[in-house]
Amino acid sequence: MDRRGTVAAVAAALTAGTLALTPTASQAAGHPRPHPPSAPNRVLIVLFDQMVPQYADQFAMPNFRALRDSGTTFDKAHLGYMASETVMAHNVITSGLEPRHMGWTDEAYRDHANVFGKGADQMHITGDLSLADFALIEKNDGVAYPKLADYLHARYPGTSFITVGEKSYAVESATGASGDIAVRMSSRRSNVTDNAPTGCRNLSIPGVPGNGQWRSPAGKNVPAYLNRPDPTDPTLCGRYFVNADKANDYGTRAAFPSWLYPGEGNRFVPGNDPAHLGGDTWVADAAIEMMQRETWSGMFVTLGGIDKAAHMWGAQADTAPQDCTTLAGMTHTRCAAENADVQLGKLRAAVEAVDREKGGRTLVVLTADHGATYGETFLGSRAADAGNSNWYYAPPELGVWDAGTTGVLDTTTYSNPSPAIAALNSDGNVQFSYQSTAIETWLLDRSTRAKKATATRMLGLPGVIATYRKNAAGNHFVLQGTNRMTRSERSWWAAHAQSIVDTMAAPDGPDVVGLLHDRTSYGVYGDHGGAQESVQRVPMVFWTPGARGHSTGESFRTPDLLPTVLAAMGIRPTAPMDGRAHSLRH
Known part of the structure; x- marks a missing residue:
């Protein structure tokens, strides 16, 4: 969604065991892989949090369908591991490892080695861990392993690996110790009286005065341009400061089943303030700014809007007609999916511009961190x-x-x-x-x-x-x-x-x-975590400019994503992975 000046424009955009070497790794260890001709020199992973593959055809998602139909699609892809959750997937994707080899296995973590200093075998909630905490436990039996950022740094010295999304644990588990830039939304702040950047006097929701709690870009090496003030008035907060007041729940706190896990302002929805659009629009806009300004070889964009909507309203069961131009409508699954697709269209255009201006080619990967089930x-x-x-x-x-x-x-x-x-x-x-x-x-x-x-x-x-x-x-x-x-x-x-x-x-x-x-x-009522087919199935699409459309029923597990990316980029693995590389049709 572009940052336009009217609610109507916003609405239009919304509706439009033992770790063993894999065969690939074993072969690469003895025989260096030749660099394929015109191999991609950048990779963009776009993750649709809790996207069920059927949504691409069920909803208005033309950008997703276009990349799927012109790229290599593994239409039987599934996670292949538990727990099937966000805090697991982002590190599985960037490491090629199953949870048992990556340092944590679930939403909860038993600190058997007392690495956090709170006592041996104490329990911790992994979704509350910091970037430093994730970096500390990213070890296979105490031995650190390389991730996507490490491979890209070795092949393309001086380039950055960038992660951006709404959720701290999604961004920071993917970033780990070796990611260069990690941008996510800050904790909620309530100063709505002082000037920027300490306070944000301009973040009440139009039509909902007061209720001005807000979030802003935070993380690792956050570029200063993302925290700049309003260009017309430096005392006001700029574009990437968004309302996140729990009082602005858009009806989700009063309705069932959304009241189990209600919304909070514009953290996961765009909202109706065109100068401070939130949710996946915020993520895509920040990603595009960094694409244009930074020298990067890898970017992981994680879009959290579908996940929040589906959790609240029952995932596949959230089928009642909705008006996506309204704040209440934006909280629903179809509206979130269609807005995410608008952002994908913007990201694709930005990638094509980067390829023209900076040279080379970018490999685009579309996937999800898990599926979902309706809790009937x-x-x-x-x-x-x-x-x-x-x-x-x-x-x-x-x-x-x-x-x-x-x-x-x-x-x-x-x-x-x-x-x-x-x-x-x-x-x-x-x-x-x-x-x-x-x-x-x-x-x-x-x-x-x-x-x-x-x-x-x-x-x-x-x-x-x-x-x-x-x-x-x-x-x-x-x-x-x-x-x-x-x-x-x-x-x-x-x-x-x-x-x-x-x-x-x-x-x-x-x-x-x-x-x-x-x-x-x-x-x-819309949930994940287990081994059922509906929570294990995920979309898996690989696309580069000029690729030929190819759909395959070949078995593909999410740990295969990293070795497949490395193979497509002509990068030889240097450590064991649980996944295996698949060939992509060009």
């Missing part, structure tokens, strides 16, 4: 603001750290689980539990006997189709038992479940895992 069978609390306490359960006598090295122990926020999850702790052995479209539980007593007892108890919880317990060596999950499944559920489960669950077998990971029926959730 919903097993969490339906109370307002219950999303986080549905997802996370920490017994009050234990608590959970809300961040890594600088966090505080929270013994209240996450101690109000649904009755079913409370029953899981009937023997007092649960240290922490995370539940969404799966249940993952960490135990105090981790003996085989204790894990069997919890896995058996978990098998009796509502919605569970199978439970697994981590073996004594910690490198594999043993199937404890199953319940009745539908034919389609059993087919997917038999083909994929064991390998997906095993990707969580690490010291920091859960001790017991329960998989759920399709269209079943404990968290919110």
Whole structure:
């Protein structure tokens, strides 16, 4: 969406185990890969958070369809790992590793080596970690591994790897230690009386006076031009300062099921202030400015709007007609998807301009960090603001750290689980539990006997189709038992479940895992996290200018993304990866 001067213009835009070398890595170790003729010298990854592949055809997403239909598309791509969540995917994509080899495996992290200094085996919520925290735990059994930024630095010295998005944990897990520029929205600030940049007097929503809490660009090496003041009045905040007041929820706090996880101003939606558009529009505009101004070889643009909308309204079930010109309409899944597509069109145009002006070619990758399911069978609390306490359960006598090295122990926020999850702790052995479209539980007593007892108890919880317990060596999950499944559920489960669950077998990971029926959730009405096909399926498109359209049913897992990018760019891997390279048609 362009930054235009009227609400009508905004509306028009809106509607328009053991780590083994892969064959590729093994071959590359002994035989340097020749640089392909006219290989791309830049890569842009555009991630649509929680985009289900069907949205591209279901909604008005012509830009996505154009790149998909003229690029190489893996139409059977799936994550191939758990947990199927944002905080996992961004590092899987940039490392080529499964979660068990990348340092953390889920929304929760057991600090078995006490790297955060809060005590061995203390539990931390990974979505609250800082950039420094992620850099600290990005290690495979204590050994740091290269990521996309490292490979690009080695091939193109002096160039930058840039990450930009709304969410701190999405941006910072992808950036890690070696990313150069990381831009995300700051924490919420409330000074609406002082001049910029300390205060923002100009960030109330048009038609909604007051309610001026705001966010601005923050992160690592944020370019000064993104924090510049208003060009016509330096006492006012500039373009990348946006309203994020919780009071401006656009009806999501009063409606069900959105009240489980309501909106907050223009953090994930554009809004109706043309000088301060938020959400994915904010992300794309910032990305394009950096494309034009920086010398870069890699950029990761993560668009969070679909995710927020789908969580609130039930993902695939959010089909009622909406007017995307209104603030309330913008909060819905179709409007978010169509706005994300407008941003993709802008990004493609910017990439083509960069290729013309700076030379070379840019490889564009379109994907998602996870799919989604509608929680038709919903097993969490339906109370307002219950999303986080549905997802996370920490017994009050234990608590959970809300961040890594600088966090505080929270013994209240996450101690109000649904009755079913409370029953899981009937023997007092649960240290922490995370539940969404799966249940993952960490135990105090981790003996085989204790894990069997919890896995058996978990098998009796509502919605569970199978439970697994981590073996004594910690490198594999043993199937404890199953319940009745539908034919389609059993087919997917038999083909994929064991390998997906095993990707969580690490010291920091859960001790017991329960998989759920399709269209079943404990968290919110549009959810992810588990092994069901709908939360595992993701779009996977590779495009360069002049590419020939090619769709393939070849098996593709998200850990394959990095080795495939490196192969397309003629870059030889220097470390083992869990993914393998695929050939792209040019």
